[in-house]
Amino acid sequence: MITLTTPINDQDLDQLLAKDFILFSGELYTARDAAHQRLVKDIAAGTPPFDLNGAVIYYVGPSPTPPHLKFGSAGPTTSSRMDVYTPTLLNHGVKAIIGKGYRSSEVLESFRDHHAVYLLAIGGSGAYLGQCVQSSEVIAYEDLGPESIKKLVVKDLPLIVGYDVYGQDAYVYAKTLK
Amino acid sequence: MRVINTQAIKQAVFQACQDIQFRYSKPMEEAITHYMNQEMGVGKAILKVLLENSELASKEHIPMCQDTGMVVIFLKLGQHVHLEGDYVIDMINEGVKEAYDVAYLRKSIVKDPVLERVNTQDNTPAVVHIEMSHDDRCEILLSAKGFGSENMSKLAMLTPAHGLKGVEDFVINTVLTAGPNACPPMVVGVGIGGTMDQAALLAKQALFNEVGERNHDPRYAQLEQDWLEKINASGIGPQGLGGKTTAIDVFIKTAPTHIAGLPVAVNINCHMTRHVHIKL
Numbered sequence: 001m002i003t004l005t006t007p008i009n010d011q012d013l014d015q016l017l018a019k020d021f022i023l024f025s026g027e028l029y030t031a032r033d034a035a036h037q038r039l040v041k042d043i044a045a046g047t048p049p050f051d052l053n054g055a056v057i058y059y060v061g062p063s064p065t066p067p068h069l070k071f072g073s074a075g076p077t078t079s080s081r082m083d084v085y086t087p088t089l090l091n092h093g094v095k096a097i098i099g100k101g102y103r104s105s106e107v108l109e110s111f112r113d114h115h116a117v118y119l120l121a122i123g124g125s126g127a128y129l130g131q132c133v134q135s136s137e138v139i140a141y142e143d144l145g146p147e148s149i150k151k152l153v154v155k156d157l158p159l160i161v162g163y164d165v166y167g168q169d170a171y172v173y174a175k176t177l178k
Numbered sequence: 179m180r181v182i183n184t185q186a187i188k189q190a191v192f193q194a195c196q197d198i199q200f201r202y203s204k205p206m207e208e209a210i211t212h213y214m215n216q217e218m219g220v221g222k223a224i225l226k227v228l229l230e231n232s233e234l235a236s237k238e239h240i241p242m243c244q245d246t247g248m249v250v251i252f253l254k255l256g257q258h259v260h261l262e263g264d265y266v267i268d269m270i271n272e273g274v275k276e277a278y279d280v281a282y283l284r285k286s287i288v289k290d291p292v293l294e295r296v297n298t299q300d301n302t303p304a305v306v307h308i309e310m311s312h313d314d315r316c317e318i319l320l321s322a323k324g325f326g327s328e329n330m331s332k333l334a335m336l337t338p339a340h341g342l343k344g345v346e347d348f349v350i351n352t353v354l355t356a357g358p359n360a361c362p363p364m365v366v367g368v369g370i371g372g373t374m375d376q377a378a379l380l381a382k383q384a385l386f387n388e389v390g391e392r393n394h395d396p397r398y399a400q401l402e403q404d405w406l407e408k409i410n411a412s413g414i415g416p417q418g419l420g421g422k423t424t425a426i427d428v429f430i431k432t433a434p435t436h437i438a439g440l441p442v443a444v445n446i447n448c449h450m451t452r453h454v455h456i457k458l
Contacts, residue, residue, distance in 0.1 A: 174420030
């Protein structure tokens with residue numbers, strides 16, 4: 001199994017090909033709709049709440065952590081809702097984004113331009129994915145509850161390469177199988 | 179006349195909100211296993227993960243999905259029921275609130291849809307529809323609707339000239355457009371007829387069917403099967419990454435409509451299709 005570990009360098013991304021199953025380990029930041037709205041404003045103001053350079057973003061709003069576990073359920077949310085914000089994040093150095101579903105052509109172009117990758121998590125496997133989380137810490141927008149930005153440390157998070165640095169798209173490939 | 183205390187309704191809602199979050203229903207588990215055995219490659223691998231996810235969720239008591247949904251309830255009140263106790267809608271929301279708290283379910287509701295969008299912090303209010311029935315029972319149809327699939331749902335005010343072909347094209351296109359956003363394999367609820375609002379309600383109610391349950395009218399039962407076949411011939415597959423399993427089932431509900439109209443609503447659900455039917 002191919003692995004991807006933070007910190008990510010360009011050569012790490014070169015070895016990932018669309019539709020590969022991979023295991024991701026290391027740090028990532030959670031952010032979805034409301035967090036993105038604030039994040040792009042803070043970026044524009046020159047005060048992003050974390051260092052975007054080389055960062056990995058996961059589109060997720062986890063369920064609360066029960067006392068007997070390390071983390072709650074944490075599957076991907078639909079990526080296309082974040083399309084409008086994605087080029088800004090990639091411009092500021094984000095190297096990988098985890099979500100599910102199609103992206104706009106503008107977003108895919110932006111991934112290509114910035115040598116970044118789009119990774120897919122399996123929607124509806126939140127219990128499974130959440131248990132890969134080793135630690136979590138709210139780092140911004142705590143008032144947003146499930147939508148706050150959390151820094152997670154994950155181990156062996158199972159992902160699929162959705163869009164690679166060569167411009168290959170796993171969803172487009174799937175359509176050719178029919 | 180039968181007396182039902184609204185405390186009993188609250189208790190049923192409290193329990194139901196939790197019962198549906200931690201494991202697939204038996205029919206869904208069997209259906210996914212069946213499809214998994216027919217798939218190959220990526221499709222098979224994904225369906226296997228989904229079954230393992232349900233198993234793990236049940237064992238560790240973690241919700242199967244982080245989107246634990248907006249609670250939608252159809253409350254069917256018998257004409258011969260007398261409700262006593264606190265106001266029934268408040269009691270339903272109390273049940274939701276307590277369940278989402280004690281079971282560590284995600285609170286996903288914002289109070290104002292477009293202006294402030296501040297989270298209500300307790301997953302209320304639920305969407306509650308009240309219907310009447312002839313008997314002295316109180317039935318609760320409860321679901322926790324996730325929005326990955328809800329967002330891909332659509333409604334069209336077709337005209338009589340569109341006919342069956344128009345309806346079919348709209349249904350199939352809606353499902354294919356939803357693709358990976360709706361976390362396929364999906365369950366598809368189709369409401370045809372009535373007014374705009376009734377078509378949408380019928381589509382929502384259709385999602386309370388169990389896998390394999392067919393429309394009582396054999397013509398619509400046949401359409402359910404035909405449309406399922408067409409959707410699964412699309413090749414979208416589990417998670418949109420290719421395969422034969424794009425939908426697990428299609429359910430149609432119909433109602434009389436106006437001479438000028440042919441409303442059609444398609445309400446999409448993911449494979450979890452969390453719902454339960456309780457009779458008090």
